[in-house]
Amino acid sequence: MRRFQCPVCTTEVHFGNSHCGHCGAGLGYLPRHDQMQALPLGGGSPTPCANREVIGCNWLCDSGGDGGGDGDGNGGASLCLSCRHTMKIPNTADTERQNQWARLERAKRRLFYSLLKFNLPLSDSPDGTAGSLQFELLGDETRPDGAQKRVMTGHDNGRITINIDEADDVTRERNRAALGEPYRTLIGHFRHEVAHYYWDKLIAGTDRLAACRACFGDEQQDYAQSLAAHYANGPAPDWPQSFVSAYASAHPWEDFAETWAHYFHMVGGLETAQAYGLDPKSLTEPAAQASQASQTPLAWLPNPYHATDCDELIARWVPLTIAMNAMNRSMGNRDYYPFVLTPAIARKLRFIHDLIAGS
Ligand SMILES: [Zn+2]
Ligand SMILES: [Zn+2]
Ligand SMILES: [Zn+2]
Structure with missing residues (x-):
């Protein structure tokens, strides 16, 4: 994330x-600009x-090239680029549900920030009606007969559903601990x-499919069975x-x-680090000397969203995450980035990098 000024x-x-915390001016972010x-x-x-x-x-609300333009029939009022892609929301008469919805949309706007920076397509058709990226933010419900209607977070045929209860910190932490995950966030859900x-959009039915299978394996293996086996037996010991x-x-x-989500973590994290002059690797590079007098630290580095070399991104990201983990530990917090990138994983990140750059 870049930095902003009032x-x-x-x-x-x-x-x-x-609003600006200093002068009180109302602020609005124009996503396409x-x-x-x-x-x-x-x-x-x-x-x-x-x-x-x-x-x-x-x-x-700015007019867009993803179709849809401004407004979507929301009683004549206009929704922004991010809100426009939300098709279903919970019952807003419930204040807690409304707060959860707000937290999810806050994370989703960060997702859209990245999608725009990567210039990824948001729909198939110029008017935005076909193949559009769609979200449903829904909570579990108790039916009149007392039965529970569970909402499963997932993707189905272009539509992403997020169980809105994940926006509740206690619920999300309980789920994280139950699943033994080191990291579970709303932005992580959206990126995944x-x-x-x-x-x-970019792999199925294209000439990229074979390369994707060579990298990630054959997705034709039974999905439901694979997931059931994963939850029943756990991962192979050498998965890391x-x-x-x-x-x-x-x-x-x-x-x-x-x-893919990790590629977003890496590029988004590197853009933030660069904006604040945090980049342990760059301090050891000769070009750093040239920038010492500059008002804008690390301005000589390419913006991570437009980097041509994925290996260079990884080479900058790893020392940054080590430093950030040390920072978090010094405050008694959980690791900032509780993951280890091996050569095999770097190869997969390169695939995602090339895919996004080529799309
Ligand atoms: Zn101000
Ligand atoms: Zn909005
Ligand atoms: Zn998934």
């Missing part, structure tokens, strides 16, 4: 800010997202699930050699999605 007083503001703007805007300017007052969405959408997470070893689709 357009009125130039104080640093953050991606999620609706990657710009923080001060509100109110003049006539003819982009309008704030209709969800601004409802869930604190600070995005503005969107990978399944892009597998359908080849997979970025235990879950990635469950099926080639999950390996692809986990690796």
Whole structure:
């Protein structure tokens, strides 16, 4: 994530800010221009997202090339690029549900920030009606007869469903511990699930399929059986050699999605590090000397979202994660990045890098 300034007083503001903490100016983020703007805007300017007052969405509506333009029939009001892709939301009469929805949308806007930076397609058709990336943010329900209707987080034919209870910290931590996962976050869910959408768009039925199978394995093996076996028997003891997470070893689709999510973690993390001048590897490089006098630290490095060399990204990412883990331990927190990237995993990251760059 890059850094932002208040357009009125130039104080640093953050991606999620609706107001400047210093001068109080209203703020709105214009996603396609990657710009923080001060509100109110003049006539003819982009309008704030209709969800601004409802869930604190600070995005503005800009006309897009992904189709859909502004507004989607939400009572005539316009939704921003991110909110527009949410097809189902929980019952907002329930305050807790509304808060959970807000937390999910906050994480989802970070996902869309990355999708835009990578220039990934958000729909198949120019008007955005076909093959669009769609989200359903739903909670478990108790039916009138007392039966529980469970919502499964997952991807099905272009539609991503997230169980909104994951936005509850206690619930998510309980799930994390029960599944023995070292890391479980909302942004992680979005980055993982969107990978399944892009597998359908960029791999299925294309000439990339063979290379994908060579990298991640043959996805034609029975999905339900593979997952059932994973949950019944656990992963193979040597999984860390080849997979970025235990879950990635469950099926080639999950390996692809986990690796894709890690590529987003890496590039997003590196952009943030670069914006704040944090990059342990760069300090040992000769070019660092040239930048010492610069006001913008590390400005000489390429933006990670547009990097041409995946190995260079990994070479910068690993020392950064080691430093960040040490920082977290010094505060008694869990590791920032509780994963180990092996050569086999780096090869898979390179596949994702080339796929995104070539799409
Ligand atoms: Zn300000
Ligand atoms: Zn919005
Ligand atoms: Zn998955």
